[in-house]
Amino acid sequence: MTKWRLEPRASSSIFFSAAITSASLCAALVAGGVLMTLMKVNPLVSYSEILRGALGSGYGFSETLVKAIPITLTGLACLFSFKMMIWNIGAEGQLVMGALASAAVVRYFYFDSHVAMFILMFAASAISGGVWGAIPGFLKGRWAVNEIIATLMLNYIALYTMDFMLYGAWKDPMSMGFPMTAPFPDSARLWRFGNTRVHAGIVIAVIVSFLAWIVMRWTQWGFEIRVIGESQRAARYFGMSIMRNILLVMFVSGAIAGICGFGEVAGLQGRLSRGFAVGYGFTGVIVAWLARLNPLAVPLVAFLMGILLVGGDTLQVVMALPLSSVQMIQGMILFSILGGELFSKYRLRRVGAAGRSDVPTEGAV
Amino acid sequence: MDILIPMLAAAIRSGTPVLYSVLGEILTERSGVMNLGLEGLMLVGAFAGFAVTQSTGSPYAGLAAAFLAGVLVTLIHAFLCITMGANQVVSGLALTMFGGGMSGMLGRGHIGETIKGLSPFRIPILGDIPLIGPVLFHHDIMVYISYILVAALGFFIFRTRPGMNLRAVGENPRASDAMGLSVAGIRYFYTLVGGGLSGIAGGYLSVVYTQMWVEGMTSGRGWIAVALVIFSIWHPFRAALGCYLFGGIDALQMRMQAAGTSIPAPLLLMLPYLMTLVVLTFISIRKRQGILLGAPASLGNPFRREERE
Secondary structure, eight states, rough: OOEEEEEOSSSHHHHHHHHHHHHHHHHHHHHHHHHHHHOOOOOOHHHHHHHHHHHHHHHHHHHHHHHHHHHHHHHHHHHHHHHHHHHOOOHHHHHHHHHHHHHHHHHHOOOOOHHHHHHHHHHHHHHHHHHHHHHHHHHHHHHOOHHHHHHHHHHHHHHHHHHHHHTTOOTTTTTTOSOOOOOOOOGSOBBBTTTTTBTHHHHHHHHHHHHHHHHHHHHHHHHHHHHHHHHHHHHHTTTHHHHHHHHHHHHHHHHHHHHHHHHHIIIIIIOOOOOOOSSSSHHHHHHHHTTTTOGGHHHHHHHOOOOOOOOHHHHHHOOOOOOOHHHHHHHHHHHHHHHHHHHEOOOOOOOOETOOOOOOOOSSS | TTTEEEEEEEEHHHHHHHHHHHHHHHHHHTTOOOOOOOOHHHHHHHHHHHHHHHHHHHHHHHHHHHHHHHHHHHHHHHIIIIOOOHHHHHHHHHHHHHHHHHHHHHHHOOOEEEEEEEOOOOOOTTGGGHHHHHHHSEOOHHHHHHHHHHHHHHHHHHEEEEHHHHHHHOOOHHHHTTTOHHHHHHHHHHHHHHHHHHHHHHHHHIIIIOOOTTTTTTTTTHHHHHHHHHHTTTHHHOOOOOOHHHHHHHHHHHHHHTTTTTHHHHHHHHHHHHHHHHHHHHHHHHTTTTSSSSSSSTOOOOOOOOOOO
């Protein structure tokens, strides 16, 4: 009798983990295809519509970039906290708070200068998102309040705060009842590339990715974050302050998400309107995990997710499929990435009936 | 009185779907597995319950389908977390996305359609008690079943041999394994049952509570359930308390909206989430002070026999 057993892998190369990730992606798409067939939707047509919509034209390609901007930033926001094994699921709420702060700057501190507005809105959104992230960080550090629930509840609270402003004091009298602010004046807008909707947020996203990589790879603080993520006990032994790091990481995480909100309202929408942040916070979770918490891989993965989102819009128009079809595929991708991870950490070995390995184990712990 | 009794009765009705989900998650977490996908499971259950009730005309068949759908979808989570040892937080989030997405996809074209679900009936004698009668015993059958379930689980978890095994696996899987218990088997069983109960929770929402299908109709109740599990300190009796408290806030919020108060609707809608956060913080402070017990010791940790901790 032969049995299969899992054994830990000594190490895995970057190519190997890239191969595993790609294989997982393919598996998710195949499984998604099977489900679609069961729901009487042709998966081949759907997938080719997704690709055609997202990459088939210059417009589609630019729209994919437009989607990749917020997802890169929410992905980085999640990455920072995940590295420390702090589960910030509240990028959505932090993003909304950042957007609210940007809109507040435009309303109450308006100067007719591009530079002044950029600096003010950028700073306000980062601080506002950062504080929204630091609240659960404080609760976690001080009283061990579960940060998953806290950040999620704060998502809803942020969304209803936005509703409160948009249905109330900030509502544009010219909007015919739609919950949105008046359009921002020109100097409060980010510049755009040519006549596409791609805005300066893309530069911010790339810079933040590099900064995140430098912080994680080359700084003392990045080292502390990684150590705390691996083992809180070891970190305490080294004399690292857990409380301070949780607060700091959650602030930075929230600030990145807040900046993302600024980019969306000042770059894309040109006003604050209800429903501008459709699930970017959750998509950030997938992006961070798919990128295996590597900041430089985040923009790439965000681009892939952008294809799915833009393609999803096409599906809505061409095949009348709801946006939830994309959400379903996102869930499956995350499932198969999780499944695939096992193969990068362990390998399957055939063992004899007695449970002994047929092959001598080298390097296995 | 004229206001209080309908309010309290509404609190019970509104708390019941969350209660089913919380009871399920207590079983799951007691075995050491964390399932954060309750929101997705509730949505899958809600659609399954709606669809089967609509096509068969039987709300009972609908609720059974909701349970089965919950079990089936949870199978993915159980396989990844128990067999594969995957990260339970991420898998739970994936479950939320997947469940929400799949229910939305299946439910396209049915949004807003109504069904004939269960109706309330009065329990004789008990229903005639002043105050208590109209609040507790003028409901549908699923509310009564939830009362029994709370008591039964409270007894099962703390007073029976299988219940003790369940707690042992959640607290110390290594010792349980040495005792000859099947850690994986027990975890699979309670994770699946827990998922099924979340399915019923969703089914209650669509088949009984609203009697219609709306995409994303749980609106965060699954997450509130996760928070209430912490509030309950993994005890069914406290779970009931927490769920009716939540139901009370929800009912209050709806009544105030209907009465047309000067408080803007978004602030009222925010109330349940804000209260959940406040209560969660309060509970965590008490835990820190050692007044309340913490989570099952091995919650969230995969168990692999050949590995040392």
